[in-house]
Amino acid sequence: MGRLIGAALAVVILVLAAFVGYRTATFTAPPPPAAVPIPNTGAYAIDASAAAQHLAQAVRFRTVSMTGAPTDDRGQFEQFQSWMQQTYPAFHAAARREAINGLGLLYTWAGSDPGQPPLLLLAHQDVVPVPDDTRTAWRVDPFGGVIQGGAVWGRGSIDDKGSLVALMEAANYLAAQGRHPKRTILFAFGFDEEIGGAGGAQQIAAELARRHTRAWFVLDEGMAAIARHPLTGGPASLIGISEKGFATMRVRAVGQPGHSSIPPRDTAVSLLSEAVTRIHNMPIQHSIEGGPALAMMRALAPNISLTNRMALANEWLFSPLLQQRLASSPTAQALLGTTVAPTMINGGVRPNVLPAEAVAMINFRVHPRDHVADLLAEARRAVADLHGVTVDWESPPLEASAVSSTTSSSYALIAALSHQILPRAPVAPGLVVGGTDSRSYASVAENVYRFQPVLFTDDDLETIHGVNEHLSVQNLDRMVRFYIGLMEAGAMQ
Ligand SMILES: [Zn+2]
Secondary structure, eight states: HHHHHHHHHHHEEEHHHHHHHHHHTTTTTTSSOOOOOOOOOOGGGGOOOHHHHHHHHHHHSEEEEEEEEOOOOHHHHHHHHHHHHHHHHHHHHSSEEETTTTEEEEEOOOOTTTTTTOEEEEESSSSSOGGGGGGGGSOOOOOSSSTTTTTSSSTTTTHHHHHHHHHHHHHHHHHHHHOOOOSEEEEEESOGGGGTTTTTHHHHHHEEEHHHHOOOEEEEEEEEEEEEOOOTTSSEEEEEEEEEEEEEEEEEOOOOEEEEOOOOOOOOHHHHHHHHHHHSSOOOOOSSSSSSSHHHHHHHHHHHHGHHHHHHTTTTHHHHHHHHHTTTOOHHHHSSSOOOEEEEEEEETTEEEESSHHHEEEEEETTOOOHHHHHHHHHHHHHHEEEEEEEEESOOOOOOOOOOOOOOOOOHHHHHHHHSSSTTTEEEEEESSSGGGGGGGGGEEEEEEEEEEEEEOHHHHHTTTTSSSSEHHHHHHHHHHHHHHHHHHHHHO
């Protein structure tokens, strides 16, 4: 009998091992769709130092997003726009330029075949401010437009004047050679991306919708190639196929006001603390399945160590182990699920006075598998027995964007060009944890991708919205080549 059980067990283990092995071996990306013909981007006669000079000039316009503050400087945007017209004359002669809602820019480079859905390329004109208390940490004047050590320095050199200038360089290069697109190419440049895009991207997208424009795909900033991917330790080109939603929850607790010498069992502050803790800890799914994470891991599989690949391919078996390892990484948590961050708390005016109310804010970054209505319902359930606690969205919540295809011809085109320009970086889809203008264009395009064809180190990434933002001339050169290639292969063949 014991022998029989032993034999049965051995069979089970063998079958299990075979299944785990099979899943590990087949844990890879589906083959790319029929290879896309792309031009040799290395053959373009690019003047990278002239492009760098142009980016440096662009940085000097202090196009800080206008928030209605007295320091707003609309003139900087107007000057920047006339600089664009002077600097890229061939493109401006070939394309139609329209102002949308004042400072929004929409360029139409009309194709000869109106039957082909257009290419829609995005960038934004505005930049985040440079806070006074960070000014001394900058190695150069953040609005000086300095070229030093092979890089263009300054606020916006990456985010997002780098993209805007590279797009203009690329389009002007082709236009100057007398090239004409078959497929229409649209360029949309908002002016308030850093504060939500309500005046720029949202208005341009609404105008395109009125014209019944349906783009082949949208390309915006949001992800790039990174030198060290946490999963492989090596470089990877990450194409953002979705971006997380953004929602801020207001938790309010009311209590009985009065003196604190004979307090009731609960005060507004104790109720609020309990509520915030419960919402912070409410169960939220973090998993490889059901989002861009799985597709990313499959695409990078050949570069992931065998043991890690085995675990990832068999989440059904190794889930507890994986959860334990991934829980310690905030980056992994952000990729695998909705994150919950209590960010503000306010209540009370004196140490010996019971406040009538206390209020906290909890910021959610919503994973594509979750919906804001469910999160709110879950939070309300978590605090249902706390008398005097109410939970609402502070402002209209934003769902995660739709997840774009990784098997489309447009994804294949972006991937092929990225691979040619950054051959050591395998291409994989990714999830953007921040927000970009591209979310506004979801309804006017078949797919939306977020990718800057540049290679960033961890240090480079910290400079975006931070101090010492700079873009290497090599990266600028990569961008210009990529965009020329994209326009040629995507719209001129
Ligand atoms: Zn940006």
